[in-house]
Amino acid sequence: MGRRSLAPQLWLTVLLGLAAGALQVCGQRAASTTGFITIDCGLPNEGGYIDPMTKIPSTSDTGFIDVGSNRNISAEYMKPESQLFRGYHNVRSFPDTARSCYTLPSLVPGSKYLVRAMFRYGNYDGLEKLPVFDLYLGVNLWQTVNISQAERTVLAEVISVIPDDSVQVCLVNTGSGTPFISTLALRPLENTLYPQANATQGLVLVDRRDMGGTGNYPIRYPYDPYDRAWLPWSDSKVWSNISTKEKIQGNVWNLRYHAPSTVLQTAITALTGSNTIEVSLATQLDNANPILGCIAILYIAELQILSGNLKRKFNVTVDGGHSKLQSKLEYLVPDVMYNTEPHECSSRYNITMKAAANSTLPPILNALEYFSVISTARVGTVIEDVSAINAIKAKYQLKKNWMGDPCSPKKFAWDGLTCSYAISERPRITSINMSSGGLSGSISTYFGDLKDIQYLDLSYNKLTGLIPNVLAQLPALVELDLTGNQLNGSIPSSLLKRSQDGSLTLRYGKNLNLCDNNSSCHPAGKKKKHMLAVYIVVPIAAVLIIGALIVLLIFRVRIKKGPTRGVHQQLENHRFTYKELEVITDNFKIVLGQGGFGPVYDGFLKNGTHVAVKLLSLSSNQGIREFLTEAQTLTKIHHKNLVSLVGYCKDGKYLALVYEHMSEGNLDDKLRGRGCNVVFLTWRQRLRIALESAQGLEYLHKACSPPFVHRDVKTSNILLNANLEGKVADFGLMKAFNHDDDTHVSTARMIGTPGYFAPEYAMTRQLTEKSDVYSFGIVLLEVITGHSAILQCTEPTHIVQWARQRLAGGDIKEVVDARMQSDYNINGLWKAVDVALKCTAQNPAERPTMTDVATQIQECLELESEGHTDRRCQ
Ligand SMILES: *[C@@H]1O[C@H](CO)[C@@H](O)[C@H](O)[C@H]1NC(C)=O
Ligand SMILES: *[C@@H]1O[C@H](CO)[C@@H](O)[C@H](O)[C@H]1NC(C)=O
Ligand SMILES: *[C@@H]1O[C@H](CO)[C@@H](O)[C@H](O)[C@H]1NC(C)=O
Ligand SMILES: *[C@@H]1O[C@H](CO)[C@@H](O)[C@H](O)[C@H]1NC(C)=O
Ligand SMILES: *[C@@H]1O[C@H](CO)[C@@H](O)[C@H](O)[C@H]1NC(C)=O
Ligand SMILES: *[C@@H]1O[C@H](CO)[C@@H](O)[C@H](O)[C@H]1NC(C)=O
Ligand SMILES: *[C@@H]1O[C@H](CO)[C@@H](O)[C@H](O)[C@H]1NC(C)=O
Numbered sequence: 001m002g003r004r005s006l007a008p009q010l011w012l013t014v015l016l017g018l019a020a021g022a023l024q025v026c027g028q029r030a031a032s033t034t035g036f037i038t039i040d041c042g043l044p045n046e047g048g049y050i051d052p053m054t055k056i057p058s059t060s061d062t063g064f065i066d067v068g069s070n071r072n073i074s075a076e077y078m079k080p081e082s083q084l085f086r087g088y089h090n091v092r093s094f095p096d097t098a099r100s101c102y103t104l105p106s107l108v109p110g111s112k113y114l115v116r117a118m119f120r121y122g123n124y125d126g127l128e129k130l131p132v133f134d135l136y137l138g139v140n141l142w143q144t145v146n147i148s149q150a151e152r153t154v155l156a157e158v159i160s161v162i163p164d165d166s167v168q169v170c171l172v173n174t175g176s177g178t179p180f181i182s183t184l185a186l187r188p189l190e191n192t193l194y195p196q197a198n199a200t201q202g203l204v205l206v207d208r209r210d211m212g213g214t215g216n217y218p219i220r221y222p223y224d225p226y227d228r229a230w231l232p233w234s235d236s237k238v239w240s241n242i243s244t245k246e247k248i249q250g251n252v253w254n255l256r257y258h259a260p261s262t263v264l265q266t267a268i269t270a271l272t273g274s275n276t277i278e279v280s281l282a283t284q285l286d287n288a289n290p291i292l293g294c295i296a297i298l299y300i301a302e303l304q305i306l307s308g309n310l311k312r313k314f315n316v317t318v319d320g321g322h323s324k325l326q327s328k329l330e331y332l333v334p335d336v337m338y339n340t341e342p343h344e345c346s347s348r349y350n351i352t353m354k355a356a357a358n359s360t361l362p363p364i365l366n367a368l369e370y371f372s373v374i375s376t377a378r379v380g381t382v383i384e385d386v387s388a389i390n391a392i393k394a395k396y397q398l399k400k401n402w403m404g405d406p407c408s409p410k411k412f413a414w415d416g417l418t419c420s421y422a423i424s425e426r427p428r429i430t431s432i433n434m435s436s437g438g439l440s441g442s443i444s445t446y447f448g449d450l451k452d453i454q455y456l457d458l459s460y461n462k463l464t465g466l467i468p469n470v471l472a473q474l475p476a477l478v479e480l481d482l483t484g485n486q487l488n489g490s491i492p493s494s495l496l497k498r499s500q501d502g503s504l505t506l507r508y509g510k511n512l513n514l515c516d517n518n519s520s521c522h523p524a525g526k527k528k529k530h531m532l533a534v535y536i537v538v539p540i541a542a543v544l545i546i547g548a549l550i551v552l553l554i555f556r557v558r559i560k561k562g563p564t565r566g567v568h569q570q571l572e573n574h575r576f577t578y579k580e581l582e583v584i585t586d587n588f589k590i591v592l593g594q595g596g597f598g599p600v601y602d603g604f605l606k607n608g609t610h611v612a613v614k615l616l617s618l619s620s621n622q623g624i625r626e627f628l629t630e631a632q633t634l635t636k637i638h639h640k641n642l643v644s645l646v647g648y649c650k651d652g653k654y655l656a657l658v659y660e661h662m663s664e665g666n667l668d669d670k671l672r673g674r675g676c677n678v679v680f681l682t683w684r685q686r687l688r689i690a691l692e693s694a695q696g697l698e699y700l701h702k703a704c705s706p707p708f709v710h711r712d713v714k715t716s717n718i719l720l721n722a723n724l725e726g727k728v729a730d731f732g733l734m735k736a737f738n739h740d741d742d743t744h745v746s747t748a749r750m751i752g753t754p755g756y757f758a759p760e761y762a763m764t765r766q767l768t769e770k771s772d773v774y775s776f777g778i779v780l781l782e783v784i785t786g787h788s789a790i791l792q793c794t795e796p797t798h799i800v801q802w803a804r805q806r807l808a809g810g811d812i813k814e815v816v817d818a819r820m821q822s823d824y825n826i827n828g829l830w831k832a833v834d835v836a837l838k839c840t841a842q843n844p845a846e847r848p849t850m851t852d853v854a855t856q857i858q859e860c861l862e863l864e865s866e867g868h869t870d871r872r873c874q
């Protein structure tokens, strides 16, 4: 926390009355307990009662937590029982768990809530041992609870934006005694209230006072619709108190700051003969916790009719710092003074209010709130992972330390789990080791929801039944250990396949009834059960199989006949050996080019299909696994504007990718007039290639979920076939080779190609579809200008900068490729330039989607056809 002096602009003042008319409509909140959660922790199961004071129903904590035990406080602290707040009679204590969490459900994600916990020890364990422990809101430290007296209640209250549809409140044993809790409550707030509480910071209550209030109890619900507790504070020795029976201006619910009328109807003012009030609030902040500073809110409302020469003007000075003149009070209209940015906290918060020289009345203060500000920037694990692992936890009835968020904070990550922690991303579960964990029953299909999991070790348990198919669909899984269980049936063929192609290390020994060969398995029980089904299925299946065989036969004949059909239709997901590659490439005779990861060779498959073989050099084993996983994904992506991956090779140290051959090379060479077949591209051809590549990218972005980001869009990755049709190549390669080992984000080398990087990538290292759009904009500029992404002028100049400068004069001829000799429709050209510039907008949000881009280019092409007719007519 940096030391912050109280700059004048930090003290803003808002006259609540100003917007009263509007606020009555939009900010109104009738007193209702909808959305309230009120838990009396430690209350026996059937428990539940209505609080006599607020009439809010309280429930037991059944269903909110599954650890800890119910305890009654000692009889000596129960006196007088009739008057002791019911919530303090019992507690839930957590002697056996390091972290114990309540889950408060049914919230509106992204909304603001007040969460309040109360702790009264009352020697419930008879040990007279006052504990100190930590309290967390979700994955963020809320505060340390220091029980300093057995009979004293410690209050913890936080106002925070809750990101998800539930929030956990966790008590953490820090080695200074057993955590316990008396009550826990949650109240929804309007999102506009307390603007200082946002997604990254929360307000922890230090004090909330009803100045001049004289009752014995705090003002709460229903007077305060949010059930905040305003503690009365008056002291006739230092202040005098004034009050009114009039409501404070129509009970306005301010959009940002609101205090109930009842609270504002009383106030403190100076004693007779004095023109100053001083308030010194003990803040008792625990300096051990990292807080961002403090926020104060003062509520001031005129309670007297100021007739004649009566005037109330005063300076408000906080902590001896800057003063602020308060002179515009209106009768019964509340005003608020507050700081928007947290300021330095001190052990006492001093407010001095001094009447101005020509004021006839002393200062006045109706209410105040004081908060410390905590960071809530830490985010919990990806929701899908949390749900899955919680379902797994429930199925196997795991207790261990499996409580709270599975990955976060890192020091509380669940036993046996490993997570990835990327900057500004939610953690994900990457491995689970439940080896020798005493698990019984079947393998939970929820494992299949952990999409980032790489290692799954379920060895030496008592798992029974079949191995679920879903395990084979885990895209990142590289190791699966099922050794030493009682699994039966056959291993799913998809798993075996992954194991055989080397992308998965599969261990399944010591499972007596497990067979690794489909044909040798005839589960007896299953047969009987499905007898009826068999009668129906068999004939149909027979017909289908025969049909399939016939189709296959015809197909085979066709393959033999010639390579005229689409390559990917014949050879999907084929794995080659190195020997086969030698044959295909005729011992790597003809080098087609040098790719980013190694040389590319010309080759022919046995059936005559022309292919390009990319030989890859990789360093780490990890990279190889990722490569194989990725290669398998890539073989499944098919679109007429994407270069098809015919197959791949992983043979010993050799890695290769086999692509359909694109006889006309790449767009980069074509635009520069390089390569063997030097063909000059007309504007129409260029537009068509641009359109086709845009459609290829659009497919990558839209057909895959999550969107598949190419990561290296550039002219040399747009390949042309014999008909000069454009196809996008090398998608996914960048990802495969630079696996997102998120903990190393900062050291990972930049991927992609200079000149094509979207500006945000350099800063955040995050790639999205919009980064591809940016790179595509560069491609489009190259297509229009014939220049490369970085121009070698007197000094290297980026094409976007170059084009923008030249276009500033309004003459498109300044940028267009002169070789096109004005053979273009000027409107279509302008449109294309416009699209290119939009794609290269600095702000990703301003860039169009690839769908928009494709539509626009299509329109350019249409204009071009019209243009041609026009010219012919002339
Ligand atoms: C707590 O006190 C209640 C009566 O007030 C009693 O019914 C209950 O059994 C007690 N619970 C424990 C754990 O002692
Ligand atoms: C708890 O409070 C007591 C008394 O206020 C203080 O002496 C002690 O240092 C505090 N403990 C911690 C861990 O903050
Ligand atoms: C929350 O408020 C703080 C202080 O005004 C600000 O620095 C921070 O960026 C805000 N966070 C969000 C997510 O708006
Ligand atoms: C002021 O407070 C005292 C108690 O401190 C109370 O007796 C008195 O009634 C209050 N006066 C007004 C005007 O509220
Ligand atoms: C606040 O007032 C107390 C006495 O009332 C004084 O000891 C302390 O130094 C003051 N703090 C500041 C920051 O002015
Ligand atoms: C009130 O504050 C203003 C501005 O800081 C200052 O000029 C003025 O003298 C102060 N008045 C009193 C009565 O303290
Ligand atoms: C009161 O004094 C302030 C300066 O302290 C001045 O701006 C204001 O005009 C004065 N008001 C009256 C009614 O004299």
Ligand SMILES: *[C@@H]1O[C@H](CO)[C@@H](O)[C@H](O)[C@H]1NC(C)=O
Pocket: 433, 434, 435, 455, 456, 457
């Ligand atoms: C899982 O833990 C066991 C010991 O608890 C260890 O032998 C095994 O290697 C671990 N598995 C993995 C994949 O790390």
Ligand SMILES: *[C@@H]1O[C@H](CO)[C@@H](O)[C@H](O)[C@H]1NC(C)=O
Pocket: 517, 518, 519, 520
């Ligand atoms: C698996 O089945 C095939 C026939 O489907 C057979 O040739 C092979 O020997 C079997 N392997 C084992 C290990 O049983």
Ligand SMILES: *[C@@H]1O[C@H](CO)[C@@H](O)[C@H](O)[C@H]1NC(C)=O
Pocket: 464, 465, 466, 488, 489, 513, 522, 523, 524, 525, 526
């Ligand atoms: C496999 O195990 C399950 C659960 O133990 C059992 O119900 C089923 O009959 C077994 N099937 C075979 C083929 O042994």
